[in-house]
Amino acid sequence: MARVEINQVSKIFADHTAVSDVNLTVNDGEFLVLLGPSGCGKSTLLRMIAGLELPTYGDIFIGERRATRLQPKDRNIAMVFQNYALYPHLSVYENIAFPLRVRGADRKLVDDKVRWAAELVGLTRMLKRKPRQMSGGERQRTALARSLVRDPDVFLLDEPLSNLDAKLRHSSREELRQFQDRVGVTSIYVTHDQVEAMGLGDRIVVMQGGSVRQIGTPEEIYLHPADTFVATFMGSPPMNLVVTGDVTLGFRPENFLPKASFADNGPVTQITFNVHRVEYLGGDRLLYGVVSGNLPETQAIARIPSSVSYSPVLNTEVTFAVANSELRRFDTASGKAIAAEASMEKRRAANG
Amino acid sequence: MTAIATRTPASLPRNRDIADMHYLASRIMLYLLAFTAVSVIGFPLFWMLICSFKPGGELYAVPPTFLPNEWTLQNYRDLFVQTNFLTYFANSLIVAFGATFLSLVVGGLGAYSLSRFRFFGIAAFSNATLVCYMLPEVLIVLPLYIYVVKLGMADTLISLIIANTAFTLPLALWFMRSYFNAIPISLEESAMIDGCTRLGAMMRVTVPLALPGIISVGVFSFNHAWNEFLFALVFVSSETNKTLPLGLATWIGQDNIYSWGMLLAGAVLVTVPVILFYLLVQRKLVVGLADGGAKGE
Numbered sequence: 001m002a003r004v005e006i007n008q009v010s011k012i013f014a015d016h017t018a019v020s021d022v023n024l025t026v027n028d029g030e031f032l033v034l035l036g037p038s039g040c041g042k043s044t045l046l047r048m049i050a051g052l053e054l055p056t057y058g059d060i061f062i063g064e065r066r067a068t069r070l071q072p073k074d075r076n077i078a079m080v081f082q083n084y085a086l087y088p089h090l091s092v093y094e095n096i097a098f099p100l101r102v103r104g105a106d107r108k109l110v111d112d113k114v115r116w117a118a119e120l121v122g123l124t125r126m127l128k129r130k131p132r133q134m135s136g137g138e139r140q141r142t143a144l145a146r147s148l149v150r151d152p153d154v155f156l157l158d159e160p161l162s163n164l165d166a167k168l169r170h171s172s173r174e175e176l177r178q179f180q181d182r183v184g185v186t187s188i189y190v191t192h193d194q195v196e197a198m199g200l201g202d203r204i205v206v207m208q209g210g211s212v213r214q215i216g217t218p219e220e221i222y223l224h225p226a227d228t229f230v231a232t233f234m235g236s237p238p239m240n241l242v243v244t245g246d247v248t249l250g251f252r253p254e255n256f257l258p259k260a261s262f263a264d265n266g267p268v269t270q271i272t273f274n275v276h277r278v279e280y281l282g283g284d285r286l287l288y289g290v291v292s293g294n295l296p297e298t299q300a301i302a303r304i305p306s307s308v309s310y311s312p313v314l315n316t317e318v319t320f321a322v323a324n325s326e327l328r329r330f331d332t333a334s335g336k337a338i339a340a341e342a343s344m345e346k347r348r349a350a351n352g
Numbered sequence: 353m354t355a356i357a358t359r360t361p362a363s364l365p366r367n368r369d370i371a372d373m374h375y376l377a378s379r380i381m382l383y384l385l386a387f388t389a390v391s392v393i394g395f396p397l398f399w400m401l402i403c404s405f406k407p408g409g410e411l412y413a414v415p416p417t418f419l420p421n422e423w424t425l426q427n428y429r430d431l432f433v434q435t436n437f438l439t440y441f442a443n444s445l446i447v448a449f450g451a452t453f454l455s456l457v458v459g460g461l462g463a464y465s466l467s468r469f470r471f472f473g474i475a476a477f478s479n480a481t482l483v484c485y486m487l488p489e490v491l492i493v494l495p496l497y498i499y500v501v502k503l504g505m506a507d508t509l510i511s512l513i514i515a516n517t518a519f520t521l522p523l524a525l526w527f528m529r530s531y532f533n534a535i536p537i538s539l540e541e542s543a544m545i546d547g548c549t550r551l552g553a554m555m556r557v558t559v560p561l562a563l564p565g566i567i568s569v570g571v572f573s574f575n576h577a578w579n580e581f582l583f584a585l586v587f588v589s590s591e592t593n594k595t596l597p598l599g600l601a602t603w604i605g606q607d608n609i610y611s612w613g614m615l616l617a618g619a620v621l622v623t624v625p626v627i628l629f630y631l632l633v634q635r636k637l638v639v640g641l642a643d644g645g646a647k648g649e
Contacts, residue, residue, distance in 0.1 A: 050541075050545055051544075051545075052541050052544070052545075071544070071549070072541070072544040072545045073544055073545070073546075073547045073548060073549065075545075077545060078545065078546075079541075079542065079545045081538045081541070081542055082538075083536065083538055085536070085538040085539050085541070085542035087539060087542075087543075087557055088539075088561065089560045089561055098543070098546050098556075099546040099547050102543075102546055102547040102548050102552065102556070103547055146546070150547075
């Protein structure tokens with residue numbers, strides 16, 4: 001168990017900068033998710049923590065130790081790879097036992113530990129199999145068991161669920177989180193899937209183009225995105241952005257509702273909306289259209305729960321609204337959220 | 353519906369009969385072909401074997417006998433009593449195993465570097481080794497001889513081990529490199545995180561997975577060094593350092609061969625270790641190939 005500190009770390013490859021000036025602290029026992037589109041540097045950052053890449057600048061601390069130049073084997077970390085990296089020539093038992101065998105542990109201890117880890121992930125009956133005789137989910141659990149047997153300080157996971165099919169991914173996510181709660185190891189998890197990130201992370205680090213865009217709890221990131229990138233990257237469909245001169249307005253599709261559905265609980269901003277197309281998704285309906293009226297014409301999406309009775313009329317201007325407390329403002333030039341907005345909104349909401 | 357139902361059972365066995373016939377015919381053809389090939393390749397070996405048991409006079413008999421009229425071990429006895437056959441044999445074993453060992457260690461480490469690391473000049477180096485492999489033995493034997501003499505290694509077995517290694521190394525490098533390339537790097541990274549050094553990860557994960565390739569290179573090096581003649585002829589002069597091919601060849605005189613029987617007996621004994629070696633590794637080779645085929649990905 002340990003905290004991980006990343007100090008002004010950069011990684012420059014021959015032709016491009018993969019990670020630039022990242023500062024990050026992962027608390028002891030925390031589940032931190034690195035989230036970003038592919039090529040944003042999240043995997044490189046994880047590989048630097050693992051010791052598989054050397055940072056060009058900056059320092060990495062694991063626990064109290066400066067680990068920047070430490071060999072992977074001396075860091076006491078465990079890593080689950082995207083392709084699981086199970087050793088194909090060894091049985092499941094030997095795969096799980098591998099880290100202990102390398103350390104020359106005695107046979108009794110190896111046996112106890114392997115059976116304990118296999119029990120934990122439910123693989124007790126498959127110990128004799130070879131990796132190629134197992135399904136994707138079983139391989140993933142084997143990789144998990146192997147990373148557990150030697151009580152690592154930090155647990156690194158590089159998109160471990162991305163090779164599973166959708167249903168299995170859902171249940172594995174659930175298992176993974178329960179499992180981390182039980183073991184309580186500091187975990188750093190890399191993914192490009194925002195649903196995984198929201199569901200698993202204590203905190204999320206959103207990365208883009210090699211730098212950190214925002215660090216926060218899933219709620220903070222979703223409700224108060226630090227910039228327009230985070231605002232559009234998180235959420236599906238993404239946040240609607242309407243450029244009005246120097247200020248860009250942002251509002252989530254689920255907060256963008258017909259005026260009539262707002263009771264008198266707080267001030268709202270009225271927006272004229274012209275619906276072009278309706279998509280029925282079961283639980284929700286997505287209304288694609290154009291914002292107009294006093295705002296410049298911009299594409300926008302509204303998401304209305306099926307439980308709300310509203311029958312959209314196509315190609316007609318209708319009055320929609322967003323609660324002022326849900327309205328976000330960004331600086332158009334830099335894309336950064338305009339600070340103090342949240343607190344001002346709160347005050348206004350409290351007074352109003 | 354009923355028409356189809358009644359017709360199918362009748363036509364089904366007939367189809368199966370035809371399929372069986374086809375299968376049988378193709379089997380027979382295959383075995384005939386294999387038998388022909390084996391006869392063409394194997395007959396000289398067989399002839400060598402049975403002639404080594406014929407007494408000296410019978411070898412020159414006209415018309416020749418097929419099976420010996422009189423089976424004898426005299427040729428083998430002569431071989432051990434009259435010649436340095438055992439010395440040659442031991443020398444050949446030393447050279448062959450030495451060269452194989454060196455090829456595998458140097459070639460294996462080299463191939464691993466070529467496959468895993470990127471540093472200045474590495475591509476040029478790997479291409480240069482390939483060019484070296486294209487040079488015929490005859491071309492490099494004289495320059496090599498000069499080195500051997502300057503280094504004071506003339507007339508030693510070490511010189512043969514080194515020369516044979518030098519000759520097989522390029523192939524070893526390229527062959528094993530392609531095997532290493534096929535093994536995902538993430539396996540080694542995982543092993544390193546699990547507590548191995550890079551060398552440890554290579555020995556515990558990469559080498560077992562590349563075993564079929566390593567064995568193929570081993571077989572090739574052993575075979576080459578065992579049969580090698582030219583280096584031995586040029587580098588070695590004293591009787592105590594001769595290898596089998598050289599030793600046997602010296603019995604063939606300028607215009608006469610004074611003991612066909614002994615030569616044949618010697619040839620039989622030269623062939624035995626190679627066959628034994630093949631039998632020993634053959635299973636590993638096949639098992640290894642099957643293992644490598646499905647990499648658990």
